[in-house]
Amino acid sequence: MIGKPSRLAPVVALAATSWVCAISYTGGADSNGEIMPPIVASGAADPKFHHDAPTPEELDQLLKTGFAATVRVDRVLVPAVVTDGRGKPVSGLTKSDFRLLEDAVPQKIDYFDVSHGEQVSIVFLLDVSGSMRLLDKLGEAREAIRYFLGGLKDTDQVGMLTFADGEVDMVAPLGTRPDRLAAYLLAVKAYGQTALNDAIAAAPGIIDDGNQGRKAIVLITDGIDNASKLSLTEATEVARRTDVPIYTIGFSSSSLPARKKDPDAGTNAEVLKRISTETGGSFFWIEDPDELKEAVVGIEDDLRTQYVLGYTPPVTRCDGTFRKIDLKVAKDRYRVRSRKGYMPGPC
Numbered sequence: 001m002i003g004k005p006s007r008l009a010p011v012v013a014l015a016a017t018s019w020v021c022a023i024s025y026t027g028g029a030d031s032n033g034e035i036m037p038p039i040v041a042s043g044a045a046d047p048k049f050h051h052d053a054p055t056p057e058e059l060d061q062l063l064k065t066g067f068a069a070t071v072r073v074d075r076v077l078v079p080a081v082v083t084d085g086r087g088k089p090v091s092g093l094t095k096s097d098f099r100l101l102e103d104a105v106p107q108k109i110d111y112f113d114v115s116h117g118e119q120v121s122i123v124f125l126l127d128v129s130g131s132m133r134l135l136d137k138l139g140e141a142r143e144a145i146r147y148f149l150g151g152l153k154d155t156d157q158v159g160m161l162t163f164a165d166g167e168v169d170m171v172a173p174l175g176t177r178p179d180r181l182a183a184y185l186l187a188v189k190a191y192g193q194t195a196l197n198d199a200i201a202a203a204p205g206i207i208d209d210g211n212q213g214r215k216a217i218v219l220i221t222d223g224i225d226n227a228s229k230l231s232l233t234e235a236t237e238v239a240r241r242t243d244v245p246i247y248t249i250g251f252s253s254s255s256l257p258a259r260k261k262d263p264d265a266g267t268n269a270e271v272l273k274r275i276s277t278e279t280g281g282s283f284f285w286i287e288d289p290d291e292l293k294e295a296v297v298g299i300e301d302d303l304r305t306q307y308v309l310g311y312t313p314p315v316t317r318c319d320g321t322f323r324k325i326d327l328k329v330a331k332d333r334y335r336v337r338s339r340k341g342y343m344p345g346p347c
Contacts, residue, residue: 075111076102077243078309079214079280080327080338081302089305090334098336100311101326111310119213120303121157122148123174123206127221129164129194137251141220142185144249144292148218149178151300159206160184163199165192166227174206194223197235200275204242214303215244216281222251224268232271236278240322241343245281247299248272252287280339313344320344 078100082090095112124145132138149158158181159174171188172181199219207215225232239246250272273283282302284295309327324341 075310075312078338080307083335089301091305097330099328107311109309113308119155121215123217124160125203125219126162128162128190131223132190137222138190140289147293148296163195166195168199168202193227195227196225197228197230200235201230201238207244214306217246220249246279247281248276249284249295278340
């Protein structure tokens, strides 16, 4: 029997004095009755703010009190994928092939990792809103995830969250065996509206610095946000604060105007592309079920050929402003995809 999913309670502080968001969930028991400990990512949540989702009033209170853990930035990590003119990943590059700038100032690369065969950690973020029942989109998404699981190694880690109706549920915590995650997929049902922005804000804290190897979040959705408490701008700010790339997969049948109260959102395709671009992931627009498998293969190729570079900012300005990162490769015929920047916290 499948264990009941744990409810995530996103608690997000977006004040300039905070660098990371605080996200927690209450824990629970898995299908064997084993206790799964609560996950607290990048901060500790005060119980009085532990709700299904933060209300505007609660968000305002968080902003005023600066309720979030803070982390000083000593080294900035920049996962990167290099592709050729055909879009195929390029391996075999060295540290000297890269040039890295922060706010247009060249930086010394003091960390460089090309261990392409090491562990991969992936969290699937699956839209289970009611519209996913149409045209069996949820069934196609399940099949794509199963296909992904089939290509993973024994040392790889997986997890899954689902989102709908303003709720983000932890179905399988990171570290779940692929065969068990496949079983959890069978129990996933579609319901309610789409809380895309809340899901984007909750996802980064699930894969933290303690997880070794290559990391990625894979977001699969079909809908314009119509149930989130957070705006797209707020969700994007949170996504910028992680060094984990977010890969977004959208269904073409959902390209509709966004809700009016969030005018910067644009169409669903534009939203998903924006999130993937900001975090160094890729965006896939699906018009045919077979394209889902192609997207999976593309993401797997990225992770197996990913470079991770790091640098130590020479001057630590503790003002919480966004720092632009520009990563270049010496060979002009190659294209680099990486995070666009980061937001440091106070010292």
